[in-house]
Amino acid sequence: MELLMKEIRSMIPSDQIFTSLADRYSYSYDASFGSYLPEVVIQVKNKEEISSLLKLANSFNIPVYPRGQGTSLSGGPLPVKGGMVLDMSQWNGDLKIYPDDLVAVVSPGVLTADINQEAEKFGLMYPPDPSSAHVSTIGGNLAENSGGPRGLKYGVTKDYVIGLEVVTPEGEIIKTGGKTIKNVTGYDLTKLIVGSEGTLGIITEATLKLVPKPPASKTMMAVFDDLVQSGQAISKILTSGILPAKMEIMDQSSIIAVENYQPLGLPIDAEAILLIELDGHPLAIEEEMKTIEEIFTDFESVKVKIAENQDEAQSYWRARKLVSPAIVKIKPTKVSEDATVPRSKIPDMFQKLKEIREKYDIHLVVFGHAGDGNLHPNIICDKRDTEEMIRVEKAVEEIFKAAVELGGTLSGEHGIGTLKAPFMEMELGAAGLDMMKRIKQIWDPNNILNPGKIFPEEGQKLVLRE
Amino acid sequence: MSTGAALKDRLHYKETFNCVQCGYCLPVCPTYETMKSEVHSPRGRINLVKMLAEDKIKAEDLREPIEKCLGCRACETACPTSVQYGKILEGAKEVLEFAEQKSRAQKISESLIFDQMFSSKRWMNTIGNLSWFYQKSGLQKMAQRTGITQLAPLHMGTFESVLPDLPSPAERKNRARLYKAIGSRKITVGFITGCVMDAIFYETNRNTIDLLTKAGADILIPESQTCCGALHAHAGKIADAKALAKRNIEAFEKEEADYIVNNAGGCGATLLEYGELFKGNIEWESRAQAFSNKVRDISQVLAELDGLNFTKEVNGTITLQPSCHMINVQKVKDEPISLLKQVKSKGYREMKDKERCCGSAGIYNIVNYEDSMEILDSKMKNAKDTNASIIVTSNPGCLLQMKLGIQREGLEKSVRAIHFVDLLIEAGAVSK
Numbered sequence: 027m028e029l030l031m032k033e034i035r036s037m038i039p040s041d042q043i044f045t046s047l048a049d050r051y052s053y054s055y056d057a058s059f060g061s062y063l064p065e066v067v068i069q070v071k072n073k074e075e076i077s078s079l080l081k082l083a084n085s086f087n088i089p090v091y092p093r094g095q096g097t098s099l100s101g102g103p104l105p106v107k108g109g110m111v112l113d114m115s116q117w118n119g120d121l122k123i124y125p126d127d128l129v130a131v132v133s134p135g136v137l138t139a140d141i142n143q144e145a146e147k148f149g150l151m152y153p154p155d156p157s158s159a160h161v162s163t164i165g166g167n168l169a170e171n172s173g174g175p176r177g178l179k180y181g182v183t184k185d186y187v188i189g190l191e192v193v194t195p196e197g198e199i200i201k202t203g204g205k206t207i208k209n210v211t212g213y214d215l216t217k218l219i220v221g222s223e224g225t226l227g228i229i230t231e232a233t234l235k236l237v238p239k240p241p242a243s244k245t246m247m248a249v250f251d252d253l254v255q256s257g258q259a260i261s262k263i264l265t266s267g268i269l270p271a272k273m274e275i276m277d278q279s280s281i282i283a284v285e286n287y288q289p290l291g292l293p294i295d296a297e298a299i300l301l302i303e304l305d306g307h308p309l310a311i312e313e314e315m316k317t318i319e320e321i322f323t324d325f326e327s328v329k330v331k332i333a334e335n336q337d338e339a340q341s342y343w344r345a346r347k348l349v350s351p352a353i354v355k356i357k358p359t360k361v362s363e364d365a366t367v368p369r370s371k372i373p374d375m376f377q378k379l380k381e382i383r384e385k386y387d388i389h390l391v392v393f394g395h396a397g398d399g400n401l402h403p404n405i406i407c408d409k410r411d412t413e414e415m416i417r418v419e420k421a422v423e424e425i426f427k428a429a430v431e432l433g434g435t436l437s438g439e440h441g442i443g444t445l446k447a448p449f450m451e452m453e454l455g456a457a458g459l460d461m462m463k464r465i466k467q468i469w470d471p472n473n474i475l476n477p478g479k480i481f482p483e484e485g486q487k488l489v490l491r492e
Numbered sequence: 493m494s495t496g497a498a499l500k501d502r503l504h505y506k507e508t509f510n511c512v513q514c515g516y517c518l519p520v521c522p523t524y525e526t527m528k529s530e531v532h533s534p535r536g537r538i539n540l541v542k543m544l545a546e547d548k549i550k551a552e553d554l555r556e557p558i559e560k561c562l563g564c565r566a567c568e569t570a571c572p573t574s575v576q577y578g579k580i581l582e583g584a585k586e587v588l589e590f591a592e593q594k595s596r597a598q599k600i601s602e603s604l605i606f607d608q609m610f611s612s613k614r615w616m617n618t619i620g621n622l623s624w625f626y627q628k629s630g631l632q633k634m635a636q637r638t639g640i641t642q643l644a645p646l647h648m649g650t651f652e653s654v655l656p657d658l659p660s661p662a663e664r665k666n667r668a669r670l671y672k673a674i675g676s677r678k679i680t681v682g683f684i685t686g687c688v689m690d691a692i693f694y695e696t697n698r699n700t701i702d703l704l705t706k707a708g709a710d711i712l713i714p715e716s717q718t719c720c721g722a723l724h725a726h727a728g729k730i731a732d733a734k735a736l737a738k739r740n741i742e743a744f745e746k747e748e749a750d751y752i753v754n755n756a757g758g759c760g761a762t763l764l765e766y767g768e769l770f771k772g773n774i775e776w777e778s779r780a781q782a783f784s785n786k787v788r789d790i791s792q793v794l795a796e797l798d799g800l801n802f803t804k805e806v807n808g809t810i811t812l813q814p815s816c817h818m819i820n821v822q823k824v825k826d827e828p829i830s831l832l833k834q835v836k837s838k839g840y841r842e843m844k845d846k847e848r849c850c851g852s853a854g855i856y857n858i859v860n861y862e863d864s865m866e867i868l869d870s871k872m873k874n875a876k877d878t879n880a881s882i883i884v885t886s887n888p889g890c891l892l893q894m895k896l897g898i899q900r901e902g903l904e905k906s907v908r909a910i911h912f913v914d915l916l917i918e919a920g921a922v923s924k
Contacts, residue, residue: 044529046553047549048549048553048554048556048557049529049530051539051543052530052531052536052539052540053530054539055539057512057515061539069529095518096513096515096530096535097515113529113530116528137519161515161516161518162515350572351572351573351574354512354572358509358510358512358573359512409509410509
């Protein structure tokens with residue numbers, strides 16, 4: 027370790043190297059579960075630093091964990107095997123918009139929301155909008171392939187990445203893709219890197235595609251007395267020729283939690299609230315909103331409100347925003363899942379979740395991105411209560427099974443990390459998972475980069491207890 | 493130092509579990525922005541407090557992160573799970589205070605400042621008087637010219653040059669304990685004059701009385717009131733803070749006031765949390781809560797009474813630098829702005845990130861001078877971008893800091909800082 031530190035100090039300015047116990051503990055966690063103490067934390071600020079550190083790590087056989095601002099819900103940046111944490115968050119200085127090419131070129135520490143804000147100055151938009159966009163770095167979003175409510179219409183992070191600069195696990199600097207929309211030169215390594223959770227390389231620059239910013243938006247709130255009907259309504263809207271920008275759902279438990287937390291006058295006897303946002307040309311969305319209203323007349327159990335102005339629209343979205351703070355008032359620990367199902371299976375998934383809630387006697391709240399099948403079943407619990415956490419672990423396992431059985435997936439937007447690794451084979455099969463492992467082995471022969479993620483260790487099980 | 497369960501209790505270990513480590517506090521934390529590392533973020537500090545409670549680190553590991561925290565509590569406003577960061581911070585400070593091996597000289601000076609000066613109205617008046625003598629006698633000019641004050645410890649010289657003009661001792665003694673509303677009485681308020689406010693910003697207190705009576709309030713000023721205890725609590729001296737709080741609660745219990753008004757955001761926040769301070773104390777909790785329920789910022793009372801017209805034009809564009817504790821703890825946001833917009837001026841212009849701490853933070857700018865100046869510089873950049881010539885603030889510490897910022901930027905000729913109350917008087921406030 028001493029020799030390694032000496033080498034590190036010869037290549038990195040000393041104010042970028044943290045070794046005190048307080049510093050190391052401060053990079054030992056993310057927004058998911060567990061705390062793992064790294065041996066050293068290094069704030070990297072250019073690709074040469076990263077390249078030389080990775081070469082060093084290979085010769086010393088030390089694991090390296092890249093980290094943005096630690097907002098991951100799946101354990102992406104956790105230094106589970108100690109070693110070096112590379113804090114990328116302070117490499118946030120480069121954000122350039124090329125309006126004529128409709129692209130942005132960014133350094134990895136730039137905040138996601140800042141990209142969209144800068145793009146808006148040119149009448150453009152960077153659509154991916156994870157709820158942590160004002161905190162999370164684009165590097166972290168790329169590694170985890172983050173989504174967000176707008177995923178319904180606009181897709182997720184991977185749909186906006188056209189070029190990357192990457193330092194490979196062995197310290198080589200490569201470029202993938204470029205600045206063009208169309209590019210079929212060779213394998214699409216860009217797409218391979220995005221969502222690889224920092225196991226195949228460290229992204230040092232990204233070229234992102236932008237789209238014209240829609241001139242107007244409109245919001246509707248629909249309150250359902252019957253959950254199954256809300257599922258049917260979602261399918262009907264999506265097959266009517268209209269693609270809303272967002273379509274979010276809150277179940278009854280979420281509605282009650284919000285009302286208890288901050289009374290907004292939501293109907294607590296309703297089984298579901300749907301929030302729909304349309305964006306586009308003002309005249310077009312006016313027409314589309316009428317169509318949706320007509321669709322809703324087919325359902326008996328629904329009451330519809332359309333926001334007259336932006337303030338009213340914001341007050342509708344406020345309800346959705348308050349779900350997260352409201353539910354942790356019940357108990358402090360939140361196990362936030364993102365299992366995703368084909369859209370037509372949303373009502374079935376709701377049914378399954380209801381059964382799981384009863385079977386394990388857990389506090390399960392469901393909200394999320396109804397339009398793209400990406401629900402967020404959240405289990406509210408207390409991680410100090412071992413008996414409860416064992417039930418929660420079993421429930422989570424069953425949620426994953428249910429999603430996969432319905433033709434869905436373990437993770438829509440949070441990533442696999444440590445928490446979902448034990449379930450990979452269930453979704454991919456042994457051969458499918460093995461193909462992924464072989465890719466990892468070729469890219470990272472010494473298993474230096476972010477070891478302990480995505481692939482389960484022998485006999486690894488989900489553990490949510492500390 | 494206490495161990496085990498007792499330590500966990502004092503560190504509010506249970507409360508740390510309410511932090512889900514989402515990181516939403518990072519972008520609003522001024523020290524995370526300027527110091528650029530997780531130990532100087534709210535999430536980092538909460539985690540370290542937890543680590544200390546679990547005996548994974550030592551108290552000394554926690555010291556710097558806690559001492560560098562401004563205590564602005566912007567993180568509480570951003571927190572989606574309503575973690576009571578202020579409580580965790582004060583608990584940590586108390587534990588550190590206890591664990592501390594202090595030099596004899598430091599102990600004596602702290603005891604002078606906290607035990608005697610801030611808690612004694614007489615001392616604070618004396619400071620006011622001495623400062624007055626210092627200014628009027630020409631000593632100040634001489635000291636400034638010769639640069640003597642630059643040599644003073646803790647950069648006192650830098651702050652000294654931005655102190656306001658002070659009233660004479662005779663004026664100070666003549667203040668009554670009851671002021672009658674001008675015109676018909678709409679309400680009766682108790683006025684908590686504050687120690688620093690009363691010592692150094694006596695004029696602002698006089699103007700506060702003026703505004704309140706004009707707006708239709710009878711004002712009671714109990715003599716036995718004392719320092720609110722904010723600086724003590726923020727320094728981890730909880731026992732002292734409680735002793736002061738009790739004196740204030742007793743002083744105002746004797747009065748029949750509808751509200752207890754203050755004009756210093758930091759004090760207001762502390763007064764508002766007396767109830768919380770005595771939580772679980774059978775004798776004092778309900779009395780403290782009754783006190784806190786009446787606490788209002790001057791802007792809230794003026795907005796509610798709606799009894800003033802502004803007759804004189806103020807020459808310049810106005811921007812507001814609200815005090816952190818007014819925004820983040822008292823949650824008073826709109827009232828000052830709506831009153832400022834009623835003033836005849838060249839207009840009100842909103843400062844970017846105005847909610848962000850200016851780096852004054854009690855005695856932070858004296859104790860952590862360099863760090864405070866970095867935070868101030870980023871604040872002043874936003875202030876300059878507004879092109880406003882008047883920076884209005886709602887707290888004495890912020891006011892001095894803003895004056896210092898103006899000086900650092902060399903803007904003395906074009907920009908001035910003023911307390912909210914003083915600006916309303918300058919704007920020719922009269923009864924409606």
